[in-house]
Amino acid sequence: MKLLHVCSEFFPLLKTGGLADVTGTLPAAQRQSKTNVRLLMPGFPALLAGIAGLKKIAECDTFAGHVTLLLGKYQGMPIYLIAAPHLYQRSGSPYHNLESKPYIDNYLRFALLGWMACELAKGIDKRWSANIVQAHDWHAGLTCAYLAANNYPARAVFTIHNLAYQGLFEARRFRELTLPDDFFNSEGLEFYGQISYLKAGLFYADQITTVSPTYALEITTPNFGGGMEGLLQLRFQQKRLSGVLNGIDQQVWDPAKDKLIRYHYHSQRLNGKALNKKVLQAELGLTSDSQALLFAAVSRLTMQKGLDLVLNILPELLKRGGHFVLLGSGDEALEQAFHAFSLDYPDQMHVRIGYSESLSHRVIAGVDVLMIPSRFEPCGLTQLYGLKYGTLPLVRETGGLADTVQDCSIENLHDGIATGFVFQRCTNADLLKAVRRAFTLWAQPKKWRQTQRNGMQQSHGWQNAVVDYQRIYKTILAR
Ligand code: ADP
Secondary structure, three states, X not given: OEEEEEOOOEOOOEOOOHHHHHHHHHHHHHXXXXXXXXXXXXXXXXXXHHOEXXXXXXXXXXXXXXXEEEEEEEOOEEEEEEEOHHHHOOOOOOOEOOOOOEOOOHHHHHHHXXXXXXXXXXXXXXXXXOOEEEEEXXXXXXXXXXXXXXXXXXXXXXXXXXXXXXXEEOHHHHHHHOOOHHHOOOOXXXXXXXXXXXXXXXXXXXXXXXOOHHHHHHOOOHHHHOOOHHHHXXXXXXXXXXXXXXXXXXXXXXXXXXXXXXXXXXXXXXXXXXXXXXXXXHHOOOOOOOOOOEEEEEEEEOXXXXXXXHHHHHHHHHHOOOEEEEEEEEOHHHHHHHXXXXXXXXXXXXXXXXXXXXXXXXXXXXOOEEEEOOOOOOXXXXXXXXXXXXXXXXXXXXXXXXXXXXXXXXXXXXXOOOOEEEEOOOOHHHHHHHHHHHHHHHOOHHHHXXXXXXXXXXXXXXXXXXXXXXXXXXXXXXX
């Protein structure tokens, strides 16, 4: 089996969200378990700079201009990059310009990615060709269409990390993509008169996976399916849609050896966590108080993440003596609202607008509760970091959050399986109830510690996912 992952982000070189954490770790875990695996990504500046020993594999004229295929390595992992400076040599995000506007040629930039993936299955690299191609999110969705158009030189897996981003482009661009005319069809990659790169992935993949079992079910319903639910229901009935829960990189996220935190700790010696809390309170100018229940959110600020609810209940949380830290960026109105609110509570609250990998480690290690009140959450990684760090996740019961966090109900506490706080409805009242449960448990230190340990002792690595994906690849190769 020769497996090619096709994606547009890669931790630690280029990250805008959880996708990078997955593509930065899953292939490495598969390689460790002896899978022959490589990656293909666009030649974004950060990747060209960070990947060593890049050598030319091929050069070609394509519908997206003249491009060169390069091959290098990152920590032993072979990575192909498409060098096309006219498309990828731009500062800032891989997807949009400095004003947060999507690049107008995104349809070409990401079509080329899919096209090249197919070429790698057809043998453009004389020494290595994929027989399984796993395309991640809409950026890589056209991979599956090009494979279909070429009679599937490799099997196609399409992995949904977030169905909310559909990669929609104007129909008039279709001609430029050099796909067969009949692909622009509702039985194809057309979505209500537009081209959808996401739908190309869903329609033409041999198998669709998403990043948690609950999200796999949710996206077959109108509330979560974004208009794709009909197709997804069909795929589910055909056993061509399943959920594989993400793991975390325990080289990077492990409180016993995390290079970015001051005091190391583990489930049997939690005092390092209390010291990290003290250091964090000092760093952020919060009152130094080990008894104050310290909440945090580390997140993109979008409607998906439900942080508007947190804003609504913050007065009550602070009134009860809680403290709160926000590290995040995104929606400007939310950024400003949090910032404005924090000015009245300098001793209890700190808002840091921006993105900081190192501060995110210090926050997750230093606080007591990590809030993830998402409206939907395909998998979510921060709650897994919280579990690993003895920082109890407070989550809404959706997607991967529902699959990974057990509420501290009396029966779960009694059975030793509670790991955090879970609420159901996306309302201030429900969130507030979960916050009150957090205060109640905090007042019972023994139970709190036990709940921390329950989460810390779980396995959060990639072992299970590697086995599940292996099973999926074998099944579709045998079809
Ligand atoms: P999503 O991919 O939807 O943003 P995930 O929970 O899957 O959500 O992954 C988010 C990742 O991005 C996590 O690794 C989280 O720690 C990180 N992250 C989000 N916002 C920030 C931030 N402001 N600073 C540092 N890391 C962040």
